[in-house]
Amino acid sequence: MMLIKAVSLQKEFVHGDNRTHAVKDGSLEMTNGESIAITGPSGCGKTTLTNMIGLILTPSKGELYIEGKDAKTFSTKQTAEYRNKFFGYIVQDFALLENYTVRKNVEIPLLYSSERLGARERKKRVQEVLTKVGLTDKINVLARNLSGGQRQRVAIARALVNNPQVILADEPTGSLDSETGQGIIKLIMDLVAEGKGLLMVTHNPEIARQCDYQINMIDGMTNLMYA
Amino acid sequence: MKTQIWFSVRDVLKKPGTFIAFTLQLLVSLIFISLIFVYFTHSGSNFREIKRHSDLNLIYFQEVSEGGHQLRPEINENLRRYLNAREDKYYSLVTLYSDEFTDFEVLVGLGAFTKALNKDIRLKADKDFNVFIGNKVKDYKVGDSISFGKLERKSLTITSRLPANTSYLFRGTSQSLDNSVLILSELDSMYHYYGGFEETNIVLGTHLLAPDNAVLLDFVFIAAENDITLNAVTMNSYSNQIERNHAVSAMFFYLIASTFTLVGIVVNVLQLIEINKYEYAIHLLYGARIQHLNVRTAFYVFWIVSLPLCIFWCFLVWIGFPLPSPLLILSITILTFLLAWVPLLNLKHRDLFSYLRSDEK
Numbered sequence: 001m002m003l004i005k006a007v008s009l010q011k012e013f014v015h016g017d018n019r020t021h022a023v024k025d026g027s028l029e030m031t032n033g034e035s036i037a038i039t040g041p042s043g044c045g046k047t048t049l050t051n052m053i054g055l056i057l058t059p060s061k062g063e064l065y066i067e068g069k070d071a072k073t074f075s076t077k078q079t080a081e082y083r084n085k086f087f088g089y090i091v092q093d094f095a096l097l098e099n100y101t102v103r104k105n106v107e108i109p110l111l112y113s114s115e116r117l118g119a120r121e122r123k124k125r126v127q128e129v130l131t132k133v134g135l136t137d138k139i140n141v142l143a144r145n146l147s148g149g150q151r152q153r154v155a156i157a158r159a160l161v162n163n164p165q166v167i168l169a170d171e172p173t174g175s176l177d178s179e180t181g182q183g184i185i186k187l188i189m190d191l192v193a194e195g196k197g198l199l200m201v202t203h204n205p206e207i208a209r210q211c212d213y214q215i216n217m218i219d220g221m222t223n224l225m226y227a
Numbered sequence: 228m229k230t231q232i233w234f235s236v237r238d239v240l241k242k243p244g245t246f247i248a249f250t251l252q253l254l255v256s257l258i259f260i261s262l263i264f265v266y267f268t269h270s271g272s273n274f275r276e277i278k279r280h281s282d283l284n285l286i287y288f289q290e291v292s293e294g295g296h297q298l299r300p301e302i303n304e305n306l307r308r309y310l311n312a313r314e315d316k317y318y319s320l321v322t323l324y325s326d327e328f329t330d331f332e333v334l335v336g337l338g339a340f341t342k343a344l345n346k347d348i349r350l351k352a353d354k355d356f357n358v359f360i361g362n363k364v365k366d367y368k369v370g371d372s373i374s375f376g377k378l379e380r381k382s383l384t385i386t387s388r389l390p391a392n393t394s395y396l397f398r399g400t401s402q403s404l405d406n407s408v409l410i411l412s413e414l415d416s417m418y419h420y421y422g423g424f425e426e427t428n429i430v431l432g433t434h435l436l437a438p439d440n441a442v443l444l445d446f447v448f449i450a451a452e453n454d455i456t457l458n459a460v461t462m463n464s465y466s467n468q469i470e471r472n473h474a475v476s477a478m479f480f481y482l483i484a485s486t487f488t489l490v491g492i493v494v495n496v497l498q499l500i501e502i503n504k505y506e507y508a509i510h511l512l513y514g515a516r517i518q519h520l521n522v523r524t525a526f527y528v529f530w531i532v533s534l535p536l537c538i539f540w541c542f543l544v545w546i547g548f549p550l551p552s553p554l555l556i557l558s559i560t561i562l563t564f565l566l567a568w569v570p571l572l573n574l575k576h577r578d579l580f581s582y583l584r585s586d587e588k
Contacts, residue, residue, distance in 0.1 A: 051580070056512065056580050057580070076516055076517070077516065080511075080514050080515065080516045081514065083511075083512060083513065083514050084513060084514025085514070089512050089513070091512070091583055092583075095505075095508075095509055095512070095583055097505075097506055097509060108509065108510060108513045109513040109514055111230050111510075111514075111515075112510070112513060112514030112515050112516075112519070113514065158513070162513075162514075
């Protein structure tokens with residue numbers, strides 16, 4: 001099933017008189033269980049493209065289809081629901097709330113779930129996902145007291161807790177040493193093996209090679225490198 | 228909604244000191260409001276009283292010279308003669324101070340003092356003294372006696388109780404008699420029982436009823452002979468002007484104080500948004516909508532507003548001035564929306580996702 005189809009996405013940022021064309025032509029397609037790595041030099045528009053696909057940024061031009069539906073037609077509520085249920089975001093530098101416990105951090109997507117889960121059910125789901133990433137013993141630890149690898153696992157648990165169909169990972173190993181990074185990539189690839197889609201921004205060619213497709217972005221334009 | 232309310236409570240608990248400071252600030256502001264409300268209520272009754280008495284063309288006096296005078300006996304005699312000759316054309320007032328009367332004031336109205344009152348009272352013509360008790364005086368009742376006099380003691384019987392909200396017009400303001408005892412007497416009786424101890428106050432409290440220039444000048448000269456320099460004030464024009472000036476000043480100070488408080492709260496909420504922007508961005512990323520953040524912010528304002536308003540409401544109930552609870556709810560709602568308006572606009576126009584970038588944390 002076609003999960004994502006992006007056709008010639010463009011993004012232009014306007015700051016006063018300055019116009020920056022961050023993405024000039026971003027196109028890709030993703031079906032169930034596919035993994036795509038987006039590589040390219042800094043500032044080439046990788047994160048901007050991922051953010052457009054993840055409904056965080058609105059494209060200036062182009063077409064984006066999520067599960068075959070035109071994203072332009074989504075209401076604010078539908079967009080939020082897709083962010084909540086369809087995508088699982090793993091953000092650069094983990095994006096954890098330092099003064100929240102692991103449980104509170106991982107629970108955030110469940111708070112906005114259309115399923116309207118009670119506290120007990122939320123706790124159960126958090127425990128399940130923490131088991132998956134191997135962090136059950138840290139459930140009540142404050143995020144600021146975790147190591148880099150543990151923090152990234154919490155970020156992954158948070159991305160997975162609502163059982164999303166597509167994982168959007170922006171430099172998931174950027175802040176980690178190579179050994180920890182490999183562990184995290186293995187964890188993410190296991191999820192792809194379970195049938196989830198993966199769109200990952202990375203500078204690391206080794207990691208990019210583990211994906212089904214690699215898209216190289218140069219000067220805001222996507223080029224499929226290999227399949 | 229429940230979750231956002233809980234988050235707003237967390238926001239309050241993040242900085243309890245700020246919350247307490249704003250609660251106190253808002254309370255002070257509300258006290259200002261009530262004082263100004265009382266002032267305007269009083270002011271309104273002043274206006275009404277002045278208008279009611281306008282056909283009397285009252286003139287009263289302000290002392291320009293320094294106080295602390297003792298009138299010389301010969302001047303004293305002139306004053307007596309002058310006022311006695313115009314019994315129906317003046318009124319004045321003396322307050323009696325005595326250990327006997329501690330819970331209420333005892334006032335002696337001289338001359339045509341009944342004309343200063345806002346209500347008609349019946350006088351007993353056969354009596355030198357007519358004694359009235361204010362509507363709220365509990366210690367005495369009609370028929371009781373109070374003692375009067377310093378040089379010579381006399382027991383006065385209370386003739387009747389004044390109607391509720393009886394007041395008199397004195398030096399441009401309306402004063403309540405509800406908690407006072409009023410003795411209507413003549414100047415000569417006062418001199419007889421007390422001697423010449425309150426002449427200065429009698430002079431300064433004298434109101435002349437529609438005097439012509441000669442009469443007015445005579446009075447000013449009598450005072451001037453004793454080094455009391457007086458300015459004559461036409462109540463009808465001057466009081467209105469003073470009331471207007473006071474009203475403008477009160478409004479001005481109130482506006483400054485309340486603006487200061489309200490702006491302080493708005494700035495505080497904007498600071499909260501600034502502090503929470505990263506957290507908001509994370510919530511948006513995982514499915515929150517801007518409406519959720521609006522609810523959270525509005526409830527934060529709600530907590531800041533509702534506590535002082537509830538305290539103030541309880542205070543009003545306690546002092547016997549209960550306001551209906553729907554009015555309290557309405558006030559809280561209006562104030563919450565008023566104060567949350569700017570922060571919510573700020574929230575709406577922010578690109579919160581940009582704060583997820585590591586250099587924007």
